Amino acid sequence: MLSVNNIQFSYNSHHVVNDIGFKLDKGLVLGVLGVNGAGKSTLLKCLNKVLVPYRGSVMLNNEEVLTMKGSEIAKHIAYMPQKYFEESLTVFDAVLLGRKPHIKWAASDKDFQIVERILKKMNLDSFALRAVNSLSGGEMQKVVIARALAQEPQVLLLDEPTSNLDLKNQFEVMSMVRKIVKEQNLSAIVSIHDLNLAFRFADFFLMMKHHKVYKFIHKDEVTSEMIKEVYGIDALIADVGGHKVVVPIG
Amino acid sequence: MSCYSDNTTATEKYHQNVKRKQLIFAGLVIITLLLGIYAISKGSYQLSINHVIQGILGNAEGNSHLVVWNIRMPRIIAAVISGWGLALSGLIIQSILRNPLGSSSTLGISQGAAFGAVVGIIIFDLGGAGASVLTESSLSNKLINFGRFASIPMFAFIGAMGATWIILILAKLKRLSPEAIILAGVALSSLFNSATVLIQYFASETQIASALFWTFGDVARSSWSEIGIMALIIALSTVWVTFHRWNLNALLSGEEAAKGLGVSVDSLRIQGMMIAAVVSAVITAFHGVIAFVGLLAPHIAKRIVGSDHRLVIPFSSAVGAALLLLADTTGRLIIGSGNLPVGILTSFMGAPMFLYLLMKGIRR
Numbered sequence: 156m157l158s159v160n161n162i163q164f165s166y167n168s169h170h171v172v173n174d175i176g177f178k179l180d181k182g183l184v185l186g187v188l189g190v191n192g193a194g195k196s197t198l199l200k201c202l203n204k205v206l207v208p209y210r211g212s213v214m215l216n217n218e219e220v221l222t223m224k225g226s227e228i229a230k231h232i233a234y235m236p237q238k239y240f241e242e243s244l245t246v247f248d249a250v251l252l253g254r255k256p257h258i259k260w261a262a263s264d265k266d267f268q269i270v271e272r273i274l275k276k277m278n279l280d281s282f283a284l285r286a287v288n289s290l291s292g293g294e295m296q297k298v299v300i301a302r303a304l305a306q307e308p309q310v311l312l313l314d315e316p317t318s319n320l321d322l323k324n325q326f327e328v329m330s331m332v333r334k335i336v337k338e339q340n341l342s343a344i345v346s347i348h349d350l351n352l353a354f355r356f357a358d359f360f361l362m363m364k365h366h367k368v369y370k371f372i373h374k375d376e377v378t379s380e381m382i383k384e385v386y387g388i389d390a391l392i393a394d395v396g397g398h399k400v401v402v403p404i405g
Numbered sequence: 406m407s408c409y410s411d412n413t414t415a416t417e418k419y420h421q422n423v424k425r426k427q428l429i430f431a432g433l434v435i436i437t438l439l440l441g442i443y444a445i446s447k448g449s450y451q452l453s454i455n456h457v458i459q460g461i462l463g464n465a466e467g468n469s470h471l472v473v474w475n476i477r478m479p480r481i482i483a484a485v486i487s488g489w490g491l492a493l494s495g496l497i498i499q500s501i502l503r504n505p506l507g508s509s510s511t512l513g514i515s516q517g518a519a520f521g522a523v524v525g526i527i528i529f530d531l532g533g534a535g536a537s538v539l540t541e542s543s544l545s546n547k548l549i550n551f552g553r554f555a556s557i558p559m560f561a562f563i564g565a566m567g568a569t570w571i572i573l574i575l576a577k578l579k580r581l582s583p584e585a586i587i588l589a590g591v592a593l594s595s596l597f598n599s600a601t602v603l604i605q606y607f608a609s610e611t612q613i614a615s616a617l618f619w620t621f622g623d624v625a626r627s628s629w630s631e632i633g634i635m636a637l638i639i640a641l642s643t644v645w646v647t648f649h650r651w652n653l654n655a656l657l658s659g660e661e662a663a664k665g666l667g668v669s670v671d672s673l674r675i676q677g678m679m680i681a682a683v684v685s686a687v688i689t690a691f692h693g694v695i696a697f698v699g700l701l702a703p704h705i706a707k708r709i710v711g712s713d714h715r716l717v718i719p720f721s722s723a724v725g726a727a728l729l730l731l732a733d734t735t736g737r738l739i740i741g742s743g744n745l746p747v748g749i750l751t752s753f754m755g756a757p758m759f760l761y762l763l764m765k766g767i768r769r
Contacts, residue, residue, distance in 0.1 A: 200661070203665060204664075205661055224667070225664065225667040225669060227667070228667060229665065229667035233665070234662075234664075234665030236659060236662050236665065239658045239661075240503070240657070240659045242657045242712065243657075243712040244657060244712055244713055245422075245711065245713075247415060247419045248654070248711075248713050252666065253666075255652075255654075255655060256666060267416045268416075270416070275415075280414075280415045283418060284422055299658075306666075312665075
């Protein structure tokens with residue numbers, strides 16, 4: 156269980172994340188929603204001390220995360236930033252890097268076994284010796300997710316994992332995230348702009364407005380009014396083939 | 406479907422690939438050793454390979470022993486150690502700033518060292534010209550008295566570390582981005598160059614000649630004790646960078662990704678900058694400005710082994726050592742009187758080689 160309480164973060168006395176709190180059980184995907192600048196990315200970075208919040212706590216299985224060292228946090232929480240740079244590491248090395256928090260000096264047989272298993276699971280083994288920067292956007296995103304899994308975390312923080320991806324890759328990446336979360340009983344917090352993907356793949360929504368929590372709600376309870384409140388547009392929530400879709404209306 | 410037609414796993418393929426690169430590394434070290442033996446044997450006093458080996462083992466007598474241990478070995482060992490150190494320093498700067506143009510020259514550290522040396526040579530009259538540009542006054546006398554206890558390498562070291570501190574303070578106070586740090590370094594280089602020229606303007610011809618000669622990097626200047634100091638500092642720096650090889654790999658995918666993997670990025674940057682600066686400063690202090698090796702060697706190494714710091718650290722060091730030894734041997738045996746400073750040759754060789762790499766595409 157992940158429990159986030161009263162997280163506050165400011166840039167130059169301007170509150171970017173203000174008094175955020177929620178609880179998330181294992182095996183669930185939380186979609187963080189809100190307009191650009193609402194504080195979604197900053198919130199994710201505060202949860203594993205990429206940015207250090209000046210107030211609040213992040214409890215993971217009753218242990219305070221924010222007092223842990225960075226390398227210790229990385230054993231429990233994997234973070235996939237919105238911006239990452241193309242690397243000239245091989246796919247194998249890039250995924251092996253996910254073992255860094257666990258490696259003392261050199262990678263062990265166990266580390267190699269974990270990388271091998273993840274590469275196979277994600278159908279990346281055929282690319283193992285290719286440079287990451289020679290892959291397509293979708294393949295590269297899979298490598299970053301594979302690296303996060305190699306950390307063997309309990310929580311995945313994914314900041315806009317589908318930005319810059321085409322429709323097919325968006326669907327594949329989010330399907331993969333959901334499948335892994337359910338299979339491995341992890342928690343995932345995904346900042347996402349696409350409401351349709353969020354409805355399809357998240358269980359709960361954290362809707363942010365003006366740097367605060369507007370609603371922390373199960374996706375089935377989301378209404379058009381809430382979407383208007385957060386995004387400022389009229390939208391219709393329709394049921395298409397058993398899936399909820401959001402259609403902006405005139 | 407896997408592209409491997411056999412049943413080899415990705416891990417096995419990976420280990421085979423690493424082994425292949427380790428063999429290439431061993432080859433590089435052997436080539437450097439052979440080049441070193443060849444370089445010892447050649448010169449105005451020719452030695453057979455047998456005499457060289459006997460000389461290295463301490464079994465040679467008379468002139469052979471003298472030539473091997475007092476003349477050629479210090480120069481060759483100095484070239485190898487300096488090449489190793491400059492390459493390491495360049496690699497650290499390129500990695501922590503995530504910028505392929507990072508090196509002690511682009512950050513103004515070498516120019517700071519040159520400025521420091523010129524201050525020592527001209528203002529404190531350490532070049533042996535017999536006249537300081539300072540006018541007779543009690544302050545000037547005090548400065549000149551201080552200069553008597555100092556040496557040119559000491560001034561060069563102070564200049565290099567001064568440049569480093571300016572960059573570090575600017576980076577810390579103004580929270581400069583890696584790109585801005587490089588730009589600040591370029592500006593600082595220009596400032597130090599101008600200040601060096603200004604001091605030379607007031608100097609005598611002998612002092613200018615002395616200052617100019619110092620700024621041409623030359624590996625033939627150092628004594629065994631100076632080589633020992635360099636070797637110790639560079640070896641300790643190699644331990645540091647090897648210890649941080651995983652952190653430097655994490656930094657390849659960006660600052661936030663590295664922090665997410667538990668890397669303390671700010672601390673890594675400050676430590677790395679300091680270590681790269683000390684290595685570069687000590688080499689420049691003893692040997693003058695040797696351009697391009699720090700910039701070029703890491704790029705050549707990355708072309709051979711990719712960007713994994715577990716491999717690129719030893720490869721860069723070996724390439725740097727081989728490159729500087731090759732340049733020095735070429736300058737000594739082929740060009741001019743046999744005393745062409747290696748700094749001139751590295752600039753000549755380095756610029757076209759760097760342009761070539763640039764056209765082929767640089768690896769971060």
